[in-house]
Amino acid sequence: xxxxxxxxxxxxxSVINATVAGVVKANQLNPIYDTVLGGIHGIEGILxxxxxxxxxxxxxxxxxxxxxxxxxxxxxxxKLKRENVADFKRLFEVMEKHxxxxxxxxxxxxxxxxVAALDEYAKANNIExxxxxxxxxxxxxxxxxxxxxxxxxxxxxxxATTAYQTWMDSTVYTRQDVFILETMGRDAGWLAASACVxxxxxxxxxxxxxxxxxxxxxxxxxxxxxxNKCYVVVSEGVRYADGTYLAAGESKNDTFGxxxxxxxxxxxxxxxxxxxxxxxxxxxxxSNAQRxxxxxxxxxxxEESFKLGMSAHMRSVDPKFSGxxxxxxxxEGDTYDVEFDATAxxxxxxxxxxxxxxxxxxxxxxxxxxAHAYFAPLLVGRxxxxxxxxGLPLQVKPYYMx
Amino acid sequence: xxxxxxxxxxxxxSVINATVAGVVKANQLNPIYDTVLGGIHGIEGILxxxxxxxxxxxxxxxxxxxxxxxxxxxxxxxKLKRENVADFKRLFEVMEKHxxxxxxxxxxxxxxxxVAALDEYAKANNIExxxxxxxxxxxxxxxxxxxxxxxxxxxxxxxATTAYQTWMDSTVYTRQDVFILETMGRDAGWLAASACVxxxxxxxxxxxxxxxxxxxxxxxxxxxxxxNKCYVVVSEGVRYADGTYLAAGESKNDTFGxxxxxxxxxxxxxxxxxxxxxxxxxxxxxSNAQRxxxxxxxxxxxEESFKLGMSAHMRSVDPKFSGxxxxxxxxEGDTYDVEFDATAxxxxxxxxxxxxxxxxxxxxxxxxxxAHAYFAPLLVGRxxxxxxxxGLPLQVKPYYMx
Numbered sequence: 001x002x003x004x005x006x007x008x009x010x011x012x013x014s015v016i017n018a019t020v021a022g023v024v025k026a027n028q029l030n031p032i033y034d035t036v037l038g039g040i041h042g043i044e045g046i047l048x049x050x051x052x053x054x055x056x057x058x059x060x061x062x063x064x065x066x067x068x069x070x071x072x073x074x075x076x077x078x079k080l081k082r083e084n085v086a087d088f089k090r091l092f093e094v095m096e097k098h099x100x101x102x103x104x105x106x107x108x109x110x111x112x113x114x115v116a117a118l119d120e121y122a123k124a125n126n127i128e129x130x131x132x133x134x135x136x137x138x139x140x141x142x143x144x145x146x147x148x149x150x151x152x153x154x155x156x157x158x159x160a161t162t163a164y165q166t167w168m169d170s171t172v173y174t175r176q177d178v179f180i181l182e183t184m185g186r187d188a189g190w191l192a193a194s195a196c197v198x199x200x201x202x203x204x205x206x207x208x209x210x211x212x213x214x215x216x217x218x219x220x221x222x223x224x225x226x227x228n229k230c231y232v233v234v235s236e237g238v239r240y241a242d243g244t245y246l247a248a249g250e251s252k253n254d255t256f257g258x259x260x261x262x263x264x265x266x267x268x269x270x271x272x273x274x275x276x277x278x279x280x281x282x283x284x285x286x287s288n289a290q291r292x293x294x295x296x297x298x299x300x301x302x303e304e305s306f307k308l309g310m311s312a313h314m315r316s317v318d319p320k321f322s323g324x325x326x327x328x329x330x331x332e333g334d335t336y337d338v339e340f341d342a343t344a345x346x347x348x349x350x351x352x353x354x355x356x357x358x359x360x361x362x363x364x365x366x367x368x369x370x371a372h373a374y375f376a377p378l379l380v381g382r383x384x385x386x387x388x389x390x391g392l393p394l395q396v397k398p399y400y401m402x
Numbered sequence: 403x404x405x406x407x408x409x410x411x412x413x414x415x416s417v418i419n420a421t422v423a424g425v426v427k428a429n430q431l432n433p434i435y436d437t438v439l440g441g442i443h444g445i446e447g448i449l450x451x452x453x454x455x456x457x458x459x460x461x462x463x464x465x466x467x468x469x470x471x472x473x474x475x476x477x478x479x480x481k482l483k484r485e486n487v488a489d490f491k492r493l494f495e496v497m498e499k500h501x502x503x504x505x506x507x508x509x510x511x512x513x514x515x516x517v518a519a520l521d522e523y524a525k526a527n528n529i530e531x532x533x534x535x536x537x538x539x540x541x542x543x544x545x546x547x548x549x550x551x552x553x554x555x556x557x558x559x560x561x562a563t564t565a566y567q568t569w570m571d572s573t574v575y576t577r578q579d580v581f582i583l584e585t586m587g588r589d590a591g592w593l594a595a596s597a598c599v600x601x602x603x604x605x606x607x608x609x610x611x612x613x614x615x616x617x618x619x620x621x622x623x624x625x626x627x628x629x630n631k632c633y634v635v636v637s638e639g640v641r642y643a644d645g646t647y648l649a650a651g652e653s654k655n656d657t658f659g660x661x662x663x664x665x666x667x668x669x670x671x672x673x674x675x676x677x678x679x680x681x682x683x684x685x686x687x688x689s690n691a692q693r694x695x696x697x698x699x700x701x702x703x704x705e706e707s708f709k710l711g712m713s714a715h716m717r718s719v720d721p722k723f724s725g726x727x728x729x730x731x732x733x734e735g736d737t738y739d740v741e742f743d744a745t746a747x748x749x750x751x752x753x754x755x756x757x758x759x760x761x762x763x764x765x766x767x768x769x770x771x772x773a774h775a776y777f778a779p780l781l782v783g784r785x786x787x788x789x790x791x792x793g794l795p796l797q798v799k800p801y802y803m804x
Contacts (some may be wrong), residue, residue, distance in 0.1 A: 008574075012570070012571045039750065041574075041576050044576060045576075046744065063604055067571060069567050069571070070570035070571045070572075070574055071574045072570075074573075074574050074575070074576075075574040076575060076576065076577060077575060099492055120768040121643055135583075155646055157793060157794075159801075160792075160794055161695075161697050161794055161795065162691050162695065164794065164797065165471050165691070165694040165696060165697075166690045166691055166694055168414070168470075168471060168472035168474075168694060168797070168800060169414045169471070169472045169478075169690045169694040170690065170799065171802075172410075172473045172476050172800075172802070173443070173444075173445050173476070173477060173478060173479060173804075174446060174476075175684055176449075179690075194723075197792055197794065198794065207469040244674070259580055276642065282689075282690065283689075284687075284690055284691060285686075285687065285689075286691075287600065287684075287685075287686040288568045288571045288572065288581075288684065288686055289564050289567070289686060289688075291571065291689075292567040292570060292571040293564065294567060295563050295567075295569060295697070295698055296697055296698075298793060300793075301724065371625060376791075378793075379792055379793035379794065380789075380791075380792065380793035381793060382499070382789065384791075387782075388608075389778075389782075390562075390599055390777075390778055390781055390782065391559060391700060391701075391702075391780075391781035391782035391783060391784075392559075392562055392566065392600065392781065393563065394561055394565065395570070398570060398573065398574075398575075400574070401573075
C-alpha cells in the first residue's frame with residue numbers, strides 16, 4: 001500500500017477543510033492508503049517535503065476540522081508552470097521518495113490547472129503509478145462544469161445575512177441614507193448576486209456587465225426619490241466598457257497577473273456624492289471576513305464539501321482516475337439534491353464561469369426568479385458546532401503552525 | 403390604567419430589540435399598563451405621535467424580535483436640548499394626549515441624558531404623573547456605573563470570532579503578512595480590546611493611550627522578525643498625543659459635535675508601508691456589520707437585555723421611579739452572575755467609561771489577565787434562533803416600515 005497526500009491551494013473558504021476531513025474519513029472507512037499525509041502550504045510545501053500525518057485523526061478532530069475556516073494545511077499562490085520542468089521533476093521525486101501514489105489538491109481554477117498539468121506531464125513522460133485528483137473550492141463560484149463550488153454557499157450566506165442586517169442598520173434613521181456593500185468577485189458576480197437572497201437589495205452592480213455611470217446614478221436616484229434610502233451591492237471587479245476597473249486607482253497585479261482589487265464601493269460612493277443625488281453614502285467592504293466566516297457556514301455547503309472529499313478518495317481506488325476533478329451536479333426535481341461526478345481538470349482550469357446575464361434584471365434591479373431558485377437551497381441549515389468555554393467556535397490549530 | 407411607551411435611540415446593536423421584547427413580555431405577565439406603545443424613530447417620532455401598539459405581541463413574534471438586530475422601532479440622533487423648551491412642552495403634551503404615563507428609552511449616554519432632562523423638566527415644573535426610565539445599550543461599552551452595557555457582548559463576540567477567522571485567513575501563505583482589523587470605539591477601546599478574547603492579537607491599539615508611532619512600528623517589526631506575520635487590531639478613535647485622530651484626513655463632525663471617524667486601519671497601513679518594515683498590509687474595517695450581526699449574538703447578552711427590559715417595566719410600578727436607568731451589576735464570586743440595579747440617569751449621561759489603563763499591557767501587547775477574566779463569561783452561549791426556508795435568520799419586519 002502507498003500513501004496519499006491532500007493539500008490546499010488558493011484563497012481560503014469556510015469549508016475547504018471539510019474536503020480534507022472527507023478524504024481522511026473515507027480512508028478510515030476503507031484504508032486504500034496506509035497513510036494520509038497533509039501537504040503544508042500546497043505545492044510550495046510539498047516541494048520542500050513538508051507533511052503532516054492525518055491518517056488517524058480522531059472523530060472529534062475531524063468534526064472540529066469541518067467547522068474550521070480557512071486552509072488548515074496552509075495554502076500557496078505558487079503555480080506550477082509547464083515550462084518549469086525542474087518543479088515537475090522535483091514533485092515526482094518527492095512523491096516517489098515518500099511512496100505517495102495520489103495527490104488530492106483543493107483549489108480554484110489555477111489549482112485545477114496544476115492537477116491537469118501534473119497528469120499531462122506524467123502521461124507525456126510515461127511516468128506510471130501516480131494519480132492527481134482535483135477537489136474544487138472557491139467562494140467566487142466561478143468554476144466551469146459544476147452546479148456550484150464548495151465554499152460559495154457559506155460565503156453567500158454570510159453576505160446575504162450581513163446585507164439584511166446592515167440594511168436594517170442603515171434604515172433606522174429618518175434621514176436620507178445610501179449604503180454600499182462591497183463583495184469579492186474579480187470577474188464573476190455570484191457573490192454580489194447572492195446578497196439578493198436577503199430580499200433587500202435595491203441596486204446590484206455586477207462585473208459581467210459594463211458599468212454605465214449614468215444608468216447607475218439614475219437607479220440610485222429612483223430609490224432615493226421613492227423612499228429616501230438606497231441599498232447598493234457591488235462586486236469588487238466591476239469595470240467600465242473600456243475595461244477600466246471602477247477601483248482602478250488602487251489596482252495592481254498579483255503574482256498571477258490578476259488585478260488586485262478593492263475600492264469599488266468607495267468609487268461608487270464618490271460618484272454618488274459628486275453627482276449630488278445624496279449627501280451621505282456609507283461603504284462596507286466585506287473583505288476577508290466573507291470567505292472565512294465559519295460561524296455562519298451553510299450546512300448544505302459543509303456536508304457537500306465533506307462528501308466531495310470522500311468521493312474523491314473513493315474514486316481514486318481506480319488507478320486510472322487521474323487528471324480528474326470531482327464536482328457537484330444538481331439533480332433535476334422538486335427537492336434539492338446533488339450527485340457527485342468527475343470531469344477532466346482541464347475542463348475547469350483557467351476558465352471563468354460568469355453569473356448568467358439572463359439572470360440579471362435590467363437597470364441594476366437585481367436578479368430573476370430563476371436566479372433566486374438557484375440560490376434558494378444552497379444556504380440552508382446551521383451545522384451543530386462546538387464552542388470553547390469563552391463562547392467562541394472551536395477550531396483546529398493550523399497544521400502549518402504545529 | 404395608563405399606557406407606557408418604549409422607544410429606541412442612538413446607534414443600533416444586535417440585542418437592543420430584546421429590551422423592547424422584555425418590556426412587552428413583562429406587561430403581559432403583569433399588565434400594569436393597558437397598552438404598550440412602541441415609539442417610532444425615538445423622540446423624533448414621538449414628537450410626531452408615531453406609535454405602534456405592541457401590547458398583544460405573540461410569543462413567537464417576541465422571540466423573533468429578540469433575534470432581530472438593529473432598532474426595530476427605528477432610531478434617531480435627535481437630542482432634546484434643555485434650552486429648547488418647546489420640545490419639552492410638546493413631548494409632555496403628546497404623553498398627556500395619549501395617556502402615556504411611562505417612557506422607557508433605550509440608548510447610550512446621549513439618550514440617558516434625554517431621560518435625565520425629561521425628569522428634571524417635570525420636577526422643575528411640578529408636572530406630576532409621568533415617569534422616564536432609561537434602558538442602556540451600546541456596543542461601545544462606554545457607559546458609567548454598569549459592569550457592561552447590553553449590546554456590547556454580541557459585538558465583542560462577532561469581533562473576536564472574526565479576528566480569529568481572519569487571522570487564520572491571513573496566515574495561510576508563507577509570505578510576510580500584516581493584517582489590520584479596525585473596530586468601532588470613538589473614545590473607548592472596549593471593542594478593540596475584545597478582539598483579544600480570540601487569543602491571536604499581536605498588536606492592540608487603543609484610543610485610551612496617545613498613539614506613539616515609533617513604538618507602534620517597533621511592536622509590528624518585532625512580530626514580523628519573529629514569525630513573518632503580524633495581526634493588528636485598532637480602534638477607530640485612536641489619537642496622537644496632540645489629540646489629532648490617526649484617521650484625521652477623513653474626520654468631520656456629526657450633528658452632536660462628535661468626530662465622524664473611519665480610516666484608522668488605513669492610516670496604520672500607510673505608516674507600516676512607508677516605514678518599509680513590510681511591503682504588504684491588508685485592512686478590514688468591520689464597520690456597521692459589527693453592531694448588527696445578530697447571527698452571532700451572545701446568549702448571555704440577549705438574555706440580560708431581555709431581563710433588563712422586564713426589570714425596567716417591573717420597577718416602574720413605583721410612580722416615583724423616574725429619571726432612573728436600570729443596569730447590570732456583576733455579582734462577586736466564582737461563577738458568573740448578575741443582578742439588576744438602578745441609578746440616576748444623570749450618572750450615566752454624557753460621561754464616557756474608558757477601558758481601564760491598568761488592563762492594558764505595555765508596548766501594544768494586548769490586555770491583562772484581569773481584562774481576560776472580565777470578558778470571559780460575556781460572550782458565552784448561542785441562542786436557539788429560528789430560520790426561514792432559505793437558511794437566513796427570521797427577523798421582524800421593522801415597525802417603522804409597517
